[in-house]
Amino acid sequence: MAYDLKKESDVKEYIEKLGIEYRFGCYSEKKPEVCHLLGDYLEGIKKDFEKAAKVYKSTCDDYGYAKSCFKFGNYSFLGKGKSGSKGDPRSAYSYYEKGCQLNDPDACLHSGLLLVSRSMHKEIDRDVPKGIDFLSKSCDMNNATACFYLSGMHISGVQKKPEGSAPLSSAEKVKTKDTGYILQKDMKKAFDFASKACELRNMYACANLSQMYARGDGTEKNEKEAEKYKKLAMEMQDEVKKQQQALEFQQGLKMPN
Template sequence: MSYDLKREEEVKQFTENLGIEYRFGCYQEKKPEVCHLLADYLEAIKKDYKKAATVYKSNCDDYNYSKSCLKYGNYAMMGRGRDSADQNEALKYFEKGCELNDPVSCLHAGVMLTATGPGTTVQRDVPKGYNYLKKSCDQNDDKACHYLAGMYLTGVPKNPKEYNPHNPEKNANIDFLIRPDMKQAFKLALKGCELGNIYACANVSLMYKKGDGVEQNLDESKRYFQIAQTLQKGHETGQTLQFQQGLS
């Protein structure tokens, strides 16, 4: 049967049939990829976030479907489809998604375990968080590579309250969990840039300009600045732009 999607009643019939199809594939055929589609359908079409949360959670718990672990982690973080937000519940599902090799789950778990500041209820564990971020970057998540580069740019102090971002000389004697390492920072920033991260490209440009972690090269600095600008324009137009490729 074909539908005329310009007609409102046929659009409604199409979406209802889609829901029936997804429910059958999930509950009768027990296909985890279809269960995830059902949760997406409940979220995007029905706007029933509570039911969507239930399906994402069970699909992660029962079928180990990594993308559903990520989605339920996001729901727990925001308090969507739930009575309240729960950062530790979110971390639990991001960690499971990461164990199932979802790079974005690894990114979120890593950020949560290494972040500091007000509103954070998760117990800080920088070594564990670092490993999650590295796994994400190794799987080519540009944000994870950029985040790791930032950790090496400034270092990660054992006690964040001792760190003085405005006077680096005062940081010489504090204990670091990850010491500043400009060569590592450059390597990770370059990878993040090659994966299309605007901010990583901007950092590569600045590091070439200053000679931080790489031999000073003003021509390369200018080139990476232009790459960052091109990526920014692609982002503003809403088009996907790959590294060093023009808009189609």
């Protein structure tokens, strides 16, 4: 049957039929990819976050579907899908980790960020080396944000002691041969990660790359390349502004009576 999506009645019928097809594909045919689509349908169209959460959770637990693990991780983190529920970072991390093990780049990004953060989430034990492994895996799967974070971590290094605490004494350094850093500063690696993130269209990485070329950090100084990446970052910024303006315009439109 052909639907005229300009007609409200046809749109409603199409949406309802879509939901029936997803339920059949999930519950009768037991297809995990269709179950995930059912979760997206319940979330995006029906706005039934409680049912969506259940579908994402079961699709992850029962079928090991990576995208659903990531989505339920988000629900757990935000406390979404349960009325009056607070976020549960520990549960979220377990689903992000599972999603990462199943090769979802976004799940690797989020599990990595939870592990490397200093004090944002006290429920999660900080484990920078493991977090870097997750972020590296995400970057290897072309997640631009993961590559950008890895670049930043190599620009500043990662200290063992939280910011604000007393630095290691000379005696401690001699005794333990400890530099005070879990991850050493490495501008060459920072440059390489920024290059990849910029290629993947991360605006902030392109801006950093411009600065690195201008200063000769991690690469040879090159004003021409610095200007090239500065221009690219500005073009990306303009694109983002245009997209935001278009979205605001669309949200401002009212349907005719």
